[in-house]
Amino acid sequence: MQMLTTLLRQHARPRPRVWWLLPLVALLLLGSIGWGAHRIYQERELRYRHQIEGGLHAVNLLQMRGLADWRARRMAEAAALTQDGLLARAVAQWRKTAAPEREALLRERLLILVEQARYTAAYLVDVQGRLLLQPQGTAAGLLPAPEQQALQQALVQAQPVVVELRRDPAFAFEIYGLLAPLFDGDRPLGAVWLVVDARTTLYPLLQTWPSHSPSAESVLVRRQGDAAVALSPLRLRGEEPTALQLPLAQHRRDPLVQAVEGVRGAFYASDYREQEVLAVASAVPDSPWLLVSKVDVADAFSEAQRREWLGLGLLASLGLLLLGCIAMLWQWRAWQRERALKGELERNLRWLDNAQKAAAVGYFTYDTRRETFVMSRMASAIFGLPADGRMTLRQWMGLLHPDEGAQVLQIHGRAMTERTPLRTQYRIRRANDRQERWVEVWGEYSQASAAEPSRMTGTVQDITERRHTEEQLSRYRAALEAQVRLDPLTQVANRLALHEAVTHEWSRAQREGTPLAMVMMDVDHFKAYNDYYGHVAGDQCLRRVAEALSALLGRAGDLLARYGGEEFAVLLPGADVPAAMAVALRLQDQVRALALEHRGSACSGIVTLSMGVTSLHPQQHADVAGQEAAQILFQQADAALYTAKQTGRNRVVLYGADCMAALHPSGWTPLTPIEPHDL
Numbered sequence: 103m104q105m106l107t108t109l110l111r112q113h114a115r116p117r118p119r120v121w122w123l124l125p126l127v128a129l130l131l132l133g134s135i136g137w138g139a140h141r142i143y144q145e146r147e148l149r150y151r152h153q154i155e156g157g158l159h160a161v162n163l164l165q166m167r168g169l170a171d172w173r174a175r176r177m178a179e180a181a182a183l184t185q186d187g188l189l190a191r192a193v194a195q196w197r198k199t200a201a202p203e204r205e206a207l208l209r210e211r212l213l214i215l216v217e218q219a220r221y222t223a224a225y226l227v228d229v230q231g232r233l234l235l236q237p238q239g240t241a242a243g244l245l246p247a248p249e250q251q252a253l254q255q256a257l258v259q260a261q262p263v264v265v266e267l268r269r270d271p272a273f274a275f276e277i278y279g280l281l282a283p284l285f286d287g288d289r290p291l292g293a294v295w296l297v298v299d300a301r302t303t304l305y306p307l308l309q310t311w312p313s314h315s316p317s318a319e320s321v322l323v324r325r326q327g328d329a330a331v332a333l334s335p336l337r338l339r340g341e342e343p344t345a346l347q348l349p350l351a352q353h354r355r356d357p358l359v360q361a362v363e364g365v366r367g368a369f370y371a372s373d374y375r376e377q378e379v380l381a382v383a384s385a386v387p388d389s390p391w392l393l394v395s396k397v398d399v400a401d402a403f404s405e406a407q408r409r410e411w412l413g414l415g416l417l418a419s420l421g422l423l424l425l426g427c428i429a430m431l432w433q434w435r436a437w438q439r440e441r442a443l444k445g446e447l448e449r450n451l452r453w454l455d456n457a458q459k460a461a462a463v464g465y466f467t468y469d470t471r472r473e474t475f476v477m478s479r480m481a482s483a484i485f486g487l488p489a490d491g492r493m494t495l496r497q498w499m500g501l502l503h504p505d506e507g508a509q510v511l512q513i514h515g516r517a518m519t520e521r522t523p524l525r526t527q528y529r530i531r532r533a534n535d536r537q538e539r540w541v542e543v544w545g546e547y548s549q550a551s552a553a554e555p556s557r558m559t560g561t562v563q564d565i566t567e568r569r570h571t572e573e574q575l576s577r578y579r580a581a582l583e584a585q586v587r588l589d590p591l592t593q594v595a596n597r598l599a600l601h602e603a604v605t606h607e608w609s610r611a612q613r614e615g616t617p618l619a620m621v622m623m624d625v626d627h628f629k630a631y632n633d634y635y636g637h638v639a640g641d642q643c644l645r646r647v648a649e650a651l652s653a654l655l656g657r658a659g660d661l662l663a664r665y666g667g668e669e670f671a672v673l674l675p676g677a678d679v680p681a682a683m684a685v686a687l688r689l690q691d692q693v694r695a696l697a698l699e700h701r702g703s704a705c706s707g708i709v710t711l712s713m714g715v716t717s718l719h720p721q722q723h724a725d726v727a728g729q730e731a732a733q734i735l736f737q738q739a740d741a742a743l744y745t746a747k748q749t750g751r752n753r754v755v756l757y758g759a760d761c762m763a764a765l766h767p768s769g770w771t772p773l774t775p776i777e778p779h780d781l
């Protein structure tokens with residue numbers, strides 16, 4: 103116990119106040135979330151950078167390789183021309199004798215070069231750089247200065263020489279030139295000048311980008327004195343390719359200048375538009391050119407982010423789709439479960455309804471706070487209400503039978519206050535047809551908690567038919583009871599009724615201290631009557647005697663009974679000996695007054711009675727109980743009757759000691775009591 107108290111005290115002790123720690127914890131939490139978000143942002147940015155730099159590097163490398171391959175292929179084609187002995191002999195012969203068929207042959211050869219190898223132009227030139235032939239016919243004029251220089255170099259080196267990309271007034275576009283020298287043995291014959299349009303063959307190599315970024319482009323750049331000369335195909339700007347000349351000293355931060363200055367790989371710079379760009383620079387093998395691929399930083403990042411968002415969006419969409427599918431599946435299963443439950447509930451309700459109908463029992467709940475009944479269909483039908491299952495307290499009170507309304511309310515009120523089960527039957531007037539019906543209500547009040555309203559749940563049963571049957575049964579039983587105590591011939595009480603009355607009246611006599619008298623009587627010579635007049639007449643005689651006797655007895659409590667055969671007895675509560683004798687004599691006179699002829703009688707010509715009279719007083723028989731008193735009364739009256747018979751009949755004898763001696767000469771013997779089943 104002590105331990106419990108200690109524990110309770112510990113439990114009840116106020117806890118330390120830590121509320122001031124909460125803002126600190128919240129601040130720390132916020133700080134760590136912010137720091138985490140910053141770290142994630144930094145990591146993401148770094149990842150973007152690596153991703154973009156890697157992508158740009160790959161593009162630059164691919165384009166540079168494309169350029170190198172392209173140049174190598176052109177050089178190989180030019181070398182093949184130099185080594186073509188047939189071509190050299192044909193040129194030598196044509197130069198010796200300019201026959202038209204030889205010229206046509208050479209023109210054909212030049213045409214094949216233009217069409218198959220996709221050169222813009224192909225010229226045959228002599229060793230001085232004079233233009234001799236082209237696919238369309240003879241040509242006139244001199245090689246431009248750079249090509250002239252390249253021709254001399256080619257003739258000296260006996261191998262093709264490239265004239266790098268440049269602008270020439272004779273062409274409307276940047277050109278790339280090749281001079282393939284021709285020799286007849288060791289004797290130089292001239293050369294084939296191959297002209298390439300950079301726009302159609304070279305620039306497309308720089309325009310292959312995996313991105314739609316508008317600022318992404320690749321530029322060819324080379325040093326020319328103190329300037330960087332750049333050729334940009336201007337991939338997506340819809341403009342003519344431009345050639346830029348950037349003085350090195352003025353554009354130090356420009357990516358093209360930096361590339362010319364020797365920077366390689368990926369680097370960040372600011373271009374001629376003052377935009378921050380990411381650039382990758384690499385040298386094109388076997389050429390003075392550098393390839394610079396660049397993209398605006400903002401543009402590249404937004405594109406990478408867009409790609410990531412696209413991926414994320416795709417993932418999120420897939421996730422949502424999956425969630426949607428799961429939700430639909432869950433919903434479908436819930437719907438299936440609900441449908442099964444509903445089915446089962448409906449089956450149960452139907453079963454309950456049928457059971458209620460079969461038993462004519464309805465159930466209800468009464469809410470004491472709302473003063474409303476919620477009932478089953480059967481209960482509504484019993485009260486004669488619509489099947490919506492609702493009934494207010496006022497409605498219910500209106501249905502109660504006016505004779506019992508107050509009593510029913512009292513019974514309900516008591517059950518509610520004392521929380522005792524309610525078992526009651528009362529009458530109602532049905533709401534729909536105002537028919538009077540009996541109902542039996544069983545209910546119990548309950549209350550889940552103090553906050554909840556108390557409610558009564560119970561059953562109501564229409565017992566009208568049962569009540570009617572019970573009433574009929576009780577009437578029938580009462581009639582049967584009466585029949586059991588009635589003599590069928592004379593319609594007066596029988597021996598059983600007499601015995602019950604004697605016991606009952608003796609108890610009353612004892613209570614009230616009053617006497618109780620008995621007169622026993624017997625029709626004289628009745629055997630002779632039967633013998634003379636027949637049994638039917640005998641029955642009739644007995645009926646007339648009984649009628650006469652009952653007509654005389656008018657006092658409440660006086661009882662005439664047929665004791666057996668032609669014997670009658672009269673019980674006289676409150677009668678002492680004189681009063682009993684007076685009644686007996688009057689009875690005798692009454693029968694005599696009938697003057698029923700009796701030719702067989704030895705004592706008179708009419709029907710007469712012999713009577714024995716006795717009266718007991720509780721004062722003299724204080725300890726005698728009902729059964730015993732009845733025995734004494736019957737015995738004494740019978741003894742007196744016996745004496746009356748013995749002494750000549752047609753007389754009244756009062757019981758006395760001599761009567762008993764006469765009745766039982768060998769001594770007194772108590773009479774056996776008469777029980778109802780003896781009848």
Ligand SMILES: Nc1nc2c(ncn2[C@@H]2O[C@H](COP(=O)(O)OP(=O)(O)OP(=O)(O)O)[C@@H](O)[C@H]2O)c(=O)[nH]1
Nearest residue numbers: 624625626627628629630632637638640641667668
């Ligand atoms: N008709 C008719 N006769 C009955 C009835 N009950 C008894 N008896 C007859 O009543 C007669 C009674 O005869 P007893 O007991 O010899 O007596 P008694 O002939 O009246 O002679 P005492 O009583 O000595 O005067 C019998 O013959 C019975 O058959 C009855 O209900 N109807």
